[in-house]
Amino acid sequence: xxxxxxxxxxxxxxxxxxxxxxxxxxxxxxxxxxxxxxxxxxxxxxxxxxxxxxxxxxxxxxxxxxxxxxxxxxxxxxxxxxxxxxxxxxxxxxxxxxxxxxxxxxxxxxxxxxxxxxxxxxxxxxxxxxxxxxxxxxxxxxxxxxxxxxxxxxxxxxxxxxxxxxxxxxxxxxxxxxxxxxxxxxxxxxxxxxxxxxxxxxxxxxxxxxxxxxxxxxxxxxxxxxxxxxxxxxxxxxxxxxxxxxxxxxxxxxxxxxxxxxxxxxxxxxxxxxxxxxxxxxxxxxxxxxxxxxxxxxxxxxxxxxxxxxxxxxxxxxxxxxxxxxxxxxxxxxxxxxxxxxxxxxxxxxxxxxxxxxxxxxxx
Amino acid sequence: xxxxxxxxxxxxxxxxxxxxxxxxxxxxxxxxxxxxxxxxxxxxxxxxxxxxxxxxxxxxxxxxxxxxxxxxxxxxxxxxxxxxxxxxxxxxxxxxxxxxxxxxxxxxxxxxxxxxxxxxxxxxxxxxxxxxxxxxxxxxxxxxxxxxxxxxxxxxxxxxxxxxxxxxxxxxxxxxxxxxxxxxxxxxxxxxxxxxxxxxxxxxxxxxxxxxxxxxxxxxxxxxxxxxxxxxxxxxxxxxxxxxxxxxxxxxxxxxxxxxxxxxxxxxxxxxxxxxxxxxxxxxxxxxxxxxxxxxxxxxx
Ligand SMILES: Nc1ncnc2c1ncn2[C@@H]1O[C@H](COP(=O)(O)OP(=O)(O)O)[C@@H](O)[C@H]1O
Ligand SMILES: [Mg+2]
Numbered sequence: 049x050x051x052x053x054x055x056x057x058x059x060x061x062x063x064x065x066x067x068x069x070x071x072x073x074x075x076x077x078x079x080x081x082x083x084x085x086x087x088x089x090x091x092x093x094x095x096x097x098x099x100x101x102x103x104x105x106x107x108x109x110x111x112x113x114x115x116x117x118x119x120x121x122x123x124x125x126x127x128x129x130x131x132x133x134x135x136x137x138x139x140x141x142x143x144x145x146x147x148x149x150x151x152x153x154x155x156x157x158x159x160x161x162x163x164x165x166x167x168x169x170x171x172x173x174x175x176x177x178x179x180x181x182x183x184x185x186x187x188x189x190x191x192x193x194x195x196x197x198x199x200x201x202x203x204x205x206x207x208x209x210x211x212x213x214x215x216x217x218x219x220x221x222x223x224x225x226x227x228x229x230x231x232x233x234x235x236x237x238x239x240x241x242x243x244x245x246x247x248x249x250x251x252x253x254x255x256x257x258x259x260x261x262x263x264x265x266x267x268x269x270x271x272x273x274x275x276x277x278x279x280x281x282x283x284x285x286x287x288x289x290x291x292x293x294x295x296x297x298x299x300x301x302x303x304x305x306x307x308x309x310x311x312x313x314x315x316x317x318x319x320x321x322x323x324x325x326x327x328x329x330x331x332x333x334x335x336x337x338x339x340x341x342x343x344x345x346x347x348x349x350x351x352x353x354x355x356x357x358x359x360x361x362x363x364x365x366x367x368x369x370x371x372x373x374x375x376x377x378x379x380x381x382x383x384x385x386x387x388x389x390x391x392x393x394x395x396x397x398x399x400x401x402x403x404x405x406x407x408x409x410x411x412x
Numbered sequence: 413x414x415x416x417x418x419x420x421x422x423x424x425x426x427x428x429x430x431x432x433x434x435x436x437x438x439x440x441x442x443x444x445x446x447x448x449x450x451x452x453x454x455x456x457x458x459x460x461x462x463x464x465x466x467x468x469x470x471x472x473x474x475x476x477x478x479x480x481x482x483x484x485x486x487x488x489x490x491x492x493x494x495x496x497x498x499x500x501x502x503x504x505x506x507x508x509x510x511x512x513x514x515x516x517x518x519x520x521x522x523x524x525x526x527x528x529x530x531x532x533x534x535x536x537x538x539x540x541x542x543x544x545x546x547x548x549x550x551x552x553x554x555x556x557x558x559x560x561x562x563x564x565x566x567x568x569x570x571x572x573x574x575x576x577x578x579x580x581x582x583x584x585x586x587x588x589x590x591x592x593x594x595x596x597x598x599x600x601x602x603x604x605x606x607x608x609x610x611x612x613x614x615x616x617x618x619x620x621x622x623x624x625x626x627x628x629x630x631x632x633x634x635x636x637x638x639x640x641x642x643x644x645x646x647x648x649x650x651x652x653x654x655x656x657x658x659x660x661x662x663x664x665x666x667x668x669x670x671x672x673x674x675x676x677x678x679x680x681x682x683x684x685x686x687x688x689x690x691x692x693x694x695x696x697x698x699x700x701x702x703x704x705x706x707x708x709x710x711x712x713x
Contacts, residue, residue, distance in 0.1 A: 098603050119609030131600035135622030144618070148609035192608070 049074050050095065050200065050232065055104035057090050057256075064090040065256045068104070072249075077226050077233045079243035081279070082253035088236040089128075091253070092204050095234065097121050108200070119148070121200075124193030128205040130185045132177040138188050139164065139173040145196045163191045166225075183214050190222070194229070201226070203235040207242065219246050240280050244268070252276050274408040277328050277401055283360065286334070286375040288327040289405060301327055301402075304373045305366025306345040311397040317411040320404055325411070328401035331378040335394045336361065336385060344392040349385050350374065361385060363393070449679035456673035467680035476656050476664070484660040487571060488639045494579040495635055496628060499586030503624075504616060506587075507594040520591060526581040535648040538577050542566060570650045570658040578645060586631040593627045594620055629700040633693050640689040661685050 050072040057065040065087045072078050080088045093099040094106060097118040106113050113121060124145075132141050139160050146156035164170045167187045177185060186206060193201060206222070207215045223246045226233045237243050243250050244264040251261040252275070260267055260276045271277035277285050290303030299310040308327070310316075337344065351362035358378050365373040377393070385391060402412045450467055452460040471477055502523055506516035526534060541549040542565035551562040565573060597619065605615050643663035646652060652659030652667065659667075662685050669678025 093603075096603075096607060098606060118607045123607060125604065125607045127600040127604060129598055129600045131598060131604040133601060133605070133619055135625075136618070144605075144610070145608035148611075148614065192604075196608075 049107075049109055050234075051105075051107040051110075052091075052095075053105045053107065055091070055094060055101045055106070057087070057094060057099065058102045063256055065094075065101070068253075068256070068258055070251055070258065070261065072232060072234065074232055075230045077223070077235070077246060077248045079247035079250045080234065080236045080253060081240060081243040081250050082238065083279075084238055086253040087256040088238070088253055089204055090256075092125075092202050092234065092236050095200075096123055096125055096202055122196075122198050123200045123202055124196065124198035125202045126186075126189045126193045126204065126206045128208055130177075130189040130209075132185060132188055132192070134177055136176075137173065138169065138175050138177070138180070141177065141188055142173075142191045142195050145192065149196060160191075160195060163195050166194075167191045182209050182211075183218065186210060186218060190225075194225075194231075199232065201231050201233040203233065205236055205238070207237070208239075215242070222246060241282060244280075252279060254279075270410075271328075271401065272410055274326060274328070274403045274410075277403070277410070281330060283331050283376050283378070285328045285330050285401070288329075288365075288373060288375070290325060290327055292323050292325045292402075301325065303327070303365075305347075305364070305368075305371035306373070308345060308395065309343050310402075314397050314400075314412065316402065320411040322404055322406060324405040326403040326405050326408075328403060329375070329395055330399065331360070331376045332358075333396045333399035334375070334377045335396075336363075336377060336379055336383060337392045337394060338385075338389075340392050341394055344394045347375075347391055347393055349387055349389045349391060352385060352387065354381070357381070359383065363391065365393075446679045446682060449676055450683045451680075452676045454675040454679075455677075460676070463676070467677050468684075470677060471680060471684065476659075479656050480659050480661055480664050483571065483656065483658065484640070484662075487575060487660050488636065491575050491578050491582070491639050492632065492635050494575065495582045496586060496632055498579055499583040499590055499631065500624070500628070502583060502587040503590030503594055504620060507591045508616070508620060509612065520584075520587060523587060524584045527584045529581070531644055532648065534577070534581060535645060538573065538649065539566075542573055566650050567654050570654070574646055574649060574658060577649075578639075582635065586627075586635075589627045589631060590624055593624050597623055625700070629696070632700075633696050636692050636696065637689045640685055640692075661688075 050070070052068055052070040055065055055068040056063065068087075068091060070078075070091075080091055082088055090099060094101050097113070097116055101114065108116075108121065133144060136144065139157065142160040142163055143156045146159060151159070161170065161173065164173055167190055169184060169187045169191060172180065172184060172188075177188065180188065186209075189206070193203075203222070207218050210218055219242055222233075222235075226246075235243070235246065247264060249262060250264055250267055252259045252267065254275050260272045262270075267276060268280050271280060274287070278287060288303050288306070290301045290306075290308075293300040293302055297312060299312075299316070301308045301310065340346070345365060346367050347363035347365050349361060349363050351360075353360040353362075355378075359381050361377045361379055361383075362374055363377065365371055365375065375393075400412070401410055403410050449460070451462060451464060453463050453466065454460040502520070506519045510516040510519070529537070543549070543551065544562060544564040544566065545551065546555060546562045548562065548565070550565060551559075554563060601619060602615065605619060610618070640660075641662050643660060643666050646658055646660060646663050647666065650658045652663050656664075661681060665678045665681035665685060667678075668674045668681060672678075
């Protein structure tokens with residue numbers, strides 16, 4: 049079990065991490081997700097012991113390990129650049145951690161060969177790293193990290209240097225291995241799809257702070273703030289600024305080119321007293337209709353893109369020509385709409401998210 | 413072949429031509445002239461008769477030649493080993509062991525000073541330190557500690573001083589090259605090694621030194637050639653004395669040609685110098701497995 053407690057990290061006057069706390073259970077696969085520069089790698093380096101936190105504690109299995117050297121933390125690590133030792137053959141790379149542990153020569157090569165076989169690189173063991181493709185290097189790096197049977201596996205953007213197709217294969221492979229070995233794994237990624245695909249839990253970071261920590265479903269269905277809502281999902285959630293109008297029991301959202309009545313069954317946070325909100329609606333939670341319906345929003349189609357399984361339709365909101373508010377909708381391919389066509393949108397009241405514009409916090 | 417293609421094909425040669433002419437004038441012709449001179453008895457009378465291998469026979473009969481070759485080999489070998497070892501030490505210390513990058517860089521700059529000094533100034537500096545009179549720096553020190561008589565340093569340990577002075581000024585070149593190579597090892601590789609439990613010793617042996625193989629070869633080969641051919645410092649410091657105790661083959665050739673004006677004989681000696689350093693260079697290439705360096709990488713799929 050891993051526990052981060054109030055971790056902060058400063059580099060000079062830049063604060064890379066601020067009060068980060070995280071609980072990771074044994075055998076869990078956790079993704080640290082966030083845009084570039086949000087502090088993911090810094091968190092991982094602190095877990096590895098390659099960086100010291102400015103404040104806060106790191107616990108492994110209940111023991112404080114702030115001052116424990118990386119080599120004594122029982123971790124395997126894969127770097128974004130793979131960081132293979134360039135002048136050692138593949139087998140020597142894999143055996144290197146064992147050599148440092150003074151494992152006997154015969155034993156360590158046998159172990160290295162077993163791991164190589166598990167990762168299907170046993171026919172490459174005599175090559176030098178410079179003679180390997182990116183995907184092969186990635187496997188060697190994984191093999192090296194797993195060679196000493198570590199308690200924890202730390203992966204820093206292990207797939208960002210692979211092409212799209214290979215990425216999917218490798219991430220499935222990593223997940224398969226993780227489940228097979230039951231090894232507690234922490235992966236750093238900026239790709240929400242990757243995180244959703246492999247992780248049991250995701251911690252979303254922004255500006256050195258954890259925004260939300262939970263299962264992929266939780267993050268996707270119940271984002272706590274605008275940042276999480278926008279970061280999770282592709283294409284991203286539609287975001288519309290609007291005024292929040294209270295009229296007796298009616299609650300109305302009014303923005304550029306649209307007016308929307310929130311159904312009375314939808315509960316909102318009683319604490320919210322403001323007048324400015326942001327409406328969030330996922331592209332597949334919006335229905336397109338050719339006829340006007342109750343509480344529907346008029347719009348004009350400006351782009352139709354065939355994605356294969358579904359259609360991506362971009363529409364401009366409003367009756368008149370000079371609005372600029374547009375949203376993206378994913379709809380079944382059998383829906384026939386064409387460029388410039390007038391349509392009506394209905395929002396699933398249960399699936400929409402409303403955020404306080406000032407704080408970005410969710411109020412639904 | 414049409415004109416346009418001819419023009420295109422001839423461009424590289426046109427660009428190279430000026431340098432080819434310069435090389436011819438200042439390298440090929442003097443080299444050929446030296447070879448020709450070595451086969452003549454050209455001397456102060458400036459009359460050159462062809463004597464074939466006469467000069468070379470004379471070299472083998474020269475009673476000075478054995479001690480001089482011995483001095484040369486000692487000088488080259490120890491200078492080489494110490495220069496490479498010392499520049500490695502400096503590079504590893506300042507680039508890897510000292511974690512403060514600015515401090516390491518400052519230290520390297522300090523070590524660059526001797527090599528930026530004009531040769532003459534550098535010799536004067538060493539001659540001052542090891543001045544044989546009681547006023548010399550080294551003598552002041554040893555006499556402060558109770559020695560009665562000043563030491564005639566250059567007479568007693570001339571070759572040692574020459575080697576040390578050469579190593580100190582010569583180490584900075586290798587140091588810069590090695591530092592740059594160490595610096596080009598990605599930071600992540602060190603991090604990976606730390607996670608894998610490697611200690612400094614293992615990092616230096618398994619990661620840094622293998623990365624320095626080709627730079628070390630380069631420095632070793634160029635130093636070997638340079639050391640065989642150099643005589644300036646020795647000439648200014650000891651003139652090869654006492655007797656021939658600090659005379660290297662290159663210096664001997666110089667002295668024969670320009671002090672004794674035996675141009676033919678001097679030329680023959682320098683031909684020997686070239687042959688020896690050529691053979692040693694080939695040997696070093698063998699030793700470093702040079703073929704591997706120029707072999708293309710094997711990248712598949
Ligand atoms: N060694 C360092 N020195 C100074 N600033 C750093 C250093 N490492 C990271 N940072 C800063 O800390 C922040 C977080 O970096 P990092 O953890 O690498 O982000 P991520 O991996 O999420 O892209 C960035 O603003 C980065 O510039
Ligand atoms: Mg990073």
